[in-house]
Amino acid sequence: MDLLQAMKERHSVRSYDEKSIEAGTVEKLRSFIKECNKESGLHMQLVLDEPHAFEGFMAHYGKFSGVRNYIALISRKGNDLEEKLCLVIAIGYGQTQGVSHNSKPREKVMNAEAAPQDWFLRGIDAALLAPTAMNQQKFTFTCKGNLVSAKAGLGFYSKTDLGIVKYHFELGAGRENFRWV
Numbered sequence: 001m002d003l004l005q006a007m008k009e010r011h012s013v014r015s016y017d018e019k020s021i022e023a024g025t026v027e028k029l030r031s032f033i034k035e036c037n038k039e040s041g042l043h044m045q046l047v048l049d050e051p052h053a054f055e056g057f058m059a060h061y062g063k064f065s066g067v068r069n070y071i072a073l074i075s076r077k078g079n080d081l082e083e084k085l086c087l088v089i090a091i092g093y094g095q096t097q098g099v100s101h102n103s104k105p106r107e108k109v110m111n112a113e114a115a116p117q118d119w120f121l122r123g124i125d126a127a128l129l130a131p132t133a134m135n136q137q138k139f140t141f142t143c144k145g146n147l148v149s150a151k152a153g154l155g156f157y158s159k160t161d162l163g164i165v166k167y168h169f170e171l172g173a174g175r176e177n178f179r180w181v
Contacts, residue, residue, distance in 0.1 A: 013098035016066035126172025133157035
C-alpha cells in the first residue's frame with residue numbers, strides 16, 4: 001500500500017482491545033520512529049502497555065477507551081533544554097474498524113486565481129484526508145499559477161494540523177508541480 005492509498009483508508013479508532021502489538025510490528029515502528037526523529041528534530045517515543053495512558057480529561061473528551069499503546073511526539077520548548085509533549089497518537093487494535101471522517105467541500109478550503117489545475121485539486125483532495133484536531137479542517141490553500149500558500153485558521157492545534165495538511169497536499173499535488181510561498 002502506498003501513502004496515498006493509506007491516506008484514503010485512514011479511519012478514526014477510539015476504542016482499543018488489550019491485544020499486545022506483535023514483536024515484528026513493534027520493531028518496524030521503532031525503526032520508523034528512529035528515522036522520523038533523525039529527519040524532524042522531534043523526540044518521538046513509542047510507549048507500550050501503559051494502562052493509564054489516556055485517563056485524563058482529553059481522553060474522556062475524545063471518547064477514548066482501552067488505549068495502552070501510543071506514540072508521543074515531543075519537541076523542544078524553546079532555546080533551553082526543556083522539552084514538551086506536543087501530540088499523542090493512540091495505536092493498537094481497535095475493538096471495531098472505526099469510522100471514516102467527513103470532509104469539507106473543496107471550495108471551503110481553497111482559493112485559486114483561475115480555474116484550478118488538476119494537480120492543485122489532487123492536493124486539496126489529499127489535504128482533506130489529513131487528520132486534524134476534532135476534524136476541524138481549519139485551513140485554506142491559495143494558488144496563483146504554480147505558487148501555493150497554506151494558512152491555518154483559528155482553533156486549538158490548527159498550526160500543528162497545518163503541517164500535517166501541507167504534507168498531505170504535497171503527496172497529492174506532487175512536489176514537482178508547485179512551490180510554497
